[in-house]
Amino acid sequence: MTLIREEGAVKDRFTRADTLDAALEIDGPALVPLTIAADFAKARPGAEFGISVPGSTPIEDVRPHLGGATLVAVEFPAFADGRGFSLAKKIVREGFAGTLRASGPLIADEFADALACGFTEVELPETMANRQPVQQWLAARATMSEHYQTGYGRGPSILQKRLAARKGA
Amino acid sequence: MYRYDEFDERFVRERVAQFRGQVERRLDGSLSEDEFKPLRLKNGLYLQLHAYMLRIAVPYGTLNSAQLRQLAHIAETYDKGYGHFTTRQNLQFNWPKLKDVPDILGLLADVEMHCIQTSGNCIRNVTSDQFAGVARDEVEDPRPTAELIRQWSSLHPEFVWLPRKFKIAVTGAEHDRAAIKVHDIGLKLKRNEQGAVGYEVIVGGGLGRTPMIGKLVREFLPKDELLAYLEAVMRVYNSEGRRDNKFKARVKILVHETGEEEFRARVEEEYAKLDGPTINAPDEEVERIAAYFAPPAYDTLPEASQVLDQARAIDPELDRFVEQNAFEHKQPGYIALTISLKEIGAVPGDMSADQMRAFADVAERYSFDEFRVTHAQNLVLPHVKKDDLPAVHAALKAAGLASANAGLITDIIACPGLDYCALATAKSIPIAQAIAKTFADRERQKTIGELPIKISGCINACGHHHVGAIGILGLEKGGRENYQITVGGDATEHAALGERLGPGIDAEDVPAAIEAIVETYLAEKTGEESFIETVRRTGAEPFKAGFTAFVESRAVNSEAAE
Amino acid sequence: MAKDHRAGSKVRGDRLPAILMASHLLEGDTVFLSDGGWTLDPTAAKIAHDAETAAVMEAEGKAAAAANTVIEPYLVPVDLTDDGLPVARHFRDAMRQKGPSIHPDMGKQAEFAPLD
Numbered sequence: 001m002t003l004i005r006e007e008g009a010v011k012d013r014f015t016r017a018d019t020l021d022a023a024l025e026i027d028g029p030a031l032v033p034l035t036i037a038a039d040f041a042k043a044r045p046g047a048e049f050g051i052s053v054p055g056s057t058p059i060e061d062v063r064p065h066l067g068g069a070t071l072v073a074v075e076f077p078a079f080a081d082g083r084g085f086s087l088a089k090k091i092v093r094e095g096f097a098g099t100l101r102a103s104g105p106l107i108a109d110e111f112a113d114a115l116a117c118g119f120t121e122v123e124l125p126e127t128m129a130n131r132q133p134v135q136q137w138l139a140a141r142a143t144m145s146e147h148y149q150t151g152y153g154r155g156p157s158i159l160q161k162r163l164a165a166r167k168g169a
Numbered sequence: 170m171y172r173y174d175e176f177d178e179r180f181v182r183e184r185v186a187q188f189r190g191q192v193e194r195r196l197d198g199s200l201s202e203d204e205f206k207p208l209r210l211k212n213g214l215y216l217q218l219h220a221y222m223l224r225i226a227v228p229y230g231t232l233n234s235a236q237l238r239q240l241a242h243i244a245e246t247y248d249k250g251y252g253h254f255t256t257r258q259n260l261q262f263n264w265p266k267l268k269d270v271p272d273i274l275g276l277l278a279d280v281e282m283h284c285i286q287t288s289g290n291c292i293r294n295v296t297s298d299q300f301a302g303v304a305r306d307e308v309e310d311p312r313p314t315a316e317l318i319r320q321w322s323s324l325h326p327e328f329v330w331l332p333r334k335f336k337i338a339v340t341g342a343e344h345d346r347a348a349i350k351v352h353d354i355g356l357k358l359k360r361n362e363q364g365a366v367g368y369e370v371i372v373g374g375g376l377g378r379t380p381m382i383g384k385l386v387r388e389f390l391p392k393d394e395l396l397a398y399l400e401a402v403m404r405v406y407n408s409e410g411r412r413d414n415k416f417k418a419r420v421k422i423l424v425h426e427t428g429e430e431e432f433r434a435r436v437e438e439e440y441a442k443l444d445g446p447t448i449n450a451p452d453e454e455v456e457r458i459a460a461y462f463a464p465p466a467y468d469t470l471p472e473a474s475q476v477l478d479q480a481r482a483i484d485p486e487l488d489r490f491v492e493q494n495a496f497e498h499k500q501p502g503y504i505a506l507t508i509s510l511k512e513i514g515a516v517p518g519d520m521s522a523d524q525m526r527a528f529a530d531v532a533e534r535y536s537f538d539e540f541r542v543t544h545a546q547n548l549v550l551p552h553v554k555k556d557d558l559p560a561v562h563a564a565l566k567a568a569g570l571a572s573a574n575a576g577l578i579t580d581i582i583a584c585p586g587l588d589y590c591a592l593a594t595a596k597s598i599p600i601a602q603a604i605a606k607t608f609a610d611r612e613r614q615k616t617i618g619e620l621p622i623k624i625s626g627c628i629n630a631c632g633h634h635h636v637g638a639i640g641i642l643g644l645e646k647g648g649r650e651n652y653q654i655t656v657g658g659d660a661t662e663h664a665a666l667g668e669r670l671g672p673g674i675d676a677e678d679v680p681a682a683i684e685a686i687v688e689t690y691l692a693e694k695t696g697e698e699s700f701i702e703t704v705r706r707t708g709a710e711p712f713k714a715g716f717t718a719f720v721e722s723r724a725v726n727s728e729a730a731e
Numbered sequence: 732m733a734k735d736h737r738a739g740s741k742v743r744g745d746r747l748p749a750i751l752m753a754s755h756l757l758e759g760d761t762v763f764l765s766d767g768g769w770t771l772d773p774t775a776a777k778i779a780h781d782a783e784t785a786a787v788m789e790a791e792g793k794a795a796a797a798a799n800t801v802i803e804p805y806l807v808p809v810d811l812t813d814d815g816l817p818v819a820r821h822f823r824d825a826m827r828q829k830g831p832s833i834h835p836d837m838g839k840q841a842e843f844a845p846l847d
């Protein structure tokens with residue numbers, strides 16, 4: 001797995017575990033499926049953990065865990081499945097301030113969109129990272145410097161910039 | 170019309186560079202074909218039967234002469250000297266090379282054009298009424314709304330990987346020429362009882378394999394809430410639209426399966442969570458865009474033109490042309506003129522580079538440098554002085570663009586079909602050509618009157634056959650091309666889907682079958698009824714009977730010949 | 732036009748003889764596998780008369796696709812003319828061998844000797 005952020009590749013602090021037993025064996029933060037998140041939190045009170053949720057998950061199912069988890073990994077079954085982008089928007093809207101991860105076979109051309117929808121990082125299978133190394137991701141992110149949609153990305157939208165220019169003039 | 174500012178300009182230039190990089194990464198293997206395909210589609214590039222095809226966005230069908238001249242230049246430099254106007258108000262080139270596409274995009278950017286989202290599972294190029302700003306029955310010009318949506322939907326970070334394509338149409342008029350009831354979202358500008366302007370919002374219409382008429386989801390949406398409401402609809406669709414079966418992935422299926430009321434509730438629930446003011450366009454921005462669509466500097470003229478009246482009296486060809494192709498303008502002394510790209514025997518929607526240049530000259534000189542593309546694959550000169558019509562007609566005639574058949578039985582919509590399209594199951598254009606030849610006689614066309622025929626070469630329905638007064642669908646049956654015929658389809662405010670008349674027939678039989686259908690109409694019609702009005706009154710039954718009789722007589726003839 | 736490309740055509744009966752048809756990635760033209768690589772000329776297409784040859788050709792097509800030279804290669808069942816030239820049995824593949832029926836001045840039919 002390769003983990004990519006805006007500034008480049010980073011090390012993954014989290015270890016994935018599919019069962020509660022496996023999760024309890026882990027030193028350091030565990031990344032667990034939504035279904036065992038509550039049990040894990042009970043068994044290891046105060047321990048740092050992340051939850052893994054398919055992009056198709058309704059926000060109602062994610063919401064109860066957003067207070068406890070410091071990482072939410074949204075799983076993309078395929079690069080062309082855009083549900084994860086909407087789920088990210090909804091998670092951010094809930095006030096989640098931890099790390100939001102897009103996980104799956106995404107392509108570099110989606111990096112800017114993922115960041116604009118609120119993701120912090122992308123976790124790639126190794127086969128993808130071999131074909132599209134980190135440099136391609138960073139280059140792809142920088143291709144478009146402007147966006148029209150207000151409420152996405154960090155900088156102001158084109159509509160906001162026009163308004164500011166008008167007010168300043 | 171709208172002109173790019175520095176932001177729009179930079180956006181489109183960067184998009185060109187982005188695509189150039191994507192092509193390079195495809196060639197060096199960084200992107201697989203499966204990954205590259207949706208990326209090229211989102212930039213309008215298809216792979217067809219013989220070559221690539223590039224679809225260029227004509228936002229809400231509006232162009233100027235410099236743009237058309239550039240298209241002519243591209244057609245000659247990178248293609249085979251012609252372009253094809255589509256049922257989505259766009260333009261396609263049928264022979265570009267992948268290696269040339271980035272340069273073509275650069276040339277397009279030079280004239281404020283692009284190919285963004287003319288294909289792929291994203292929000293497509295927004296379409297509108299070809300008589301926007303001209304029609305008398307208009308509440309408000311729909312083009313500023315369409316332009317706002319064009320900007321908002323361009324490379325939208327959240328909505329570029331939808332379950333399926335998504336088409337939005339806007340109209341500002343009472344009479345719907347934008348087919349809003351058969352779009353994923355249809356918007357109609359209207360006034361509420363207090364006189365405020367807003368939108369009627371229709372969701373879930375569409376053609377294709379499962380044609381449906383859209384459902385009213387919002388009776389009145391205040392105008393300044395548009396983008397936030399669209400975001401809510403798109404988020405519900407992106408999250409919940411089906412992804413397990415591409416034939417059930419359009420929003421119409423979601424609306425249908427969820428139920429109209431429940432779908433509406435989910436949209437409203439999502440909408441309630443949004444912080445509208447942070448999403449919607451500021452008033453200043455809406456006004457900035459609208460200012461580009463202010464009426465041009467018309468001369469003050471009397472409604473009637475003596476010059477024109479006299480010219481019509483001595484030139485029957487001009488007279489017919491004006492009678493058939495003119496559309497009433499709200500400004501006295503002006504008309505809008507439909508330019509039919511349906512000369513008898515020609516390919517519907519095709520235009521040569523020479524014709525483009527000639528037409529650009531006419532638009533520049535006589536129509537405030539502006540023209541429109543219609544979803545019937547024709548063009549419109551929106552603001553022609555009646556006094557200028559004789560000169561305009563002469564110039565058009567010299568360019569082979571003066572066919573006086575707008576709206577008649579020979580003004581046929583046809584998708585590219587098997588002559589180009591990789592998805593086709595049957596030919597489409599040759600059928601249109603054969604029908605047009607059959608009904609070439611002018612008097613006969615006039616007697617039959619308004620009769621939109623629409624032809625698709627497969628179930629995807631790009632030729633909109635479901636909403637043709639006569640619809641023709643080409644399929645493959647037993648290794649042969651086979652055509653199903655429907656009547657009663659309508660894309661206007663009376664939106665209706667056509668009803669099938671009987672079994673499919675061979676290509677050779679289509680023109681005679683259409684003749685049989687027309688005979689039924691002429692026998693059934695009362696008074697001044699048009700074809701569609703007659704079908705609406707009588708239902709499909711008499712047409713089925715006539716068609717069945719035709720099919721039986723064919724069977725007898727072919728047996729006798731054996 | 733709808734989104735997905737449809738490679739291959741439904742043909743009933745014999746799959747042989749066959750030729751291998753694809754699209755050239757960079758140019759977009761329809762190309763055929765010949766004895767000496769890919770050709771634009773439909774009359775120069777290599778003909779598989781037996782299943783083994785067809786399988787070898789198909790593998791060659793897959794390799795060329797993997798090498799980013801062609802896209803969507805597939806075997807096309809053909810009939811042979813008196814001169815031994817391959818004419819696709821399905822009307823869709825035959826259209827690709829010739830070019831658009833509405834433009835005899837364009838495509839293969841304008842550039843190469845006719846197949847029949």
Ligand code: SF4
Nearest residue numbers: 584590593626627631
């Ligand atoms: S209707 Fe079918 S054949 Fe016609 S253009 Fe669309 S996909 Fe192609």
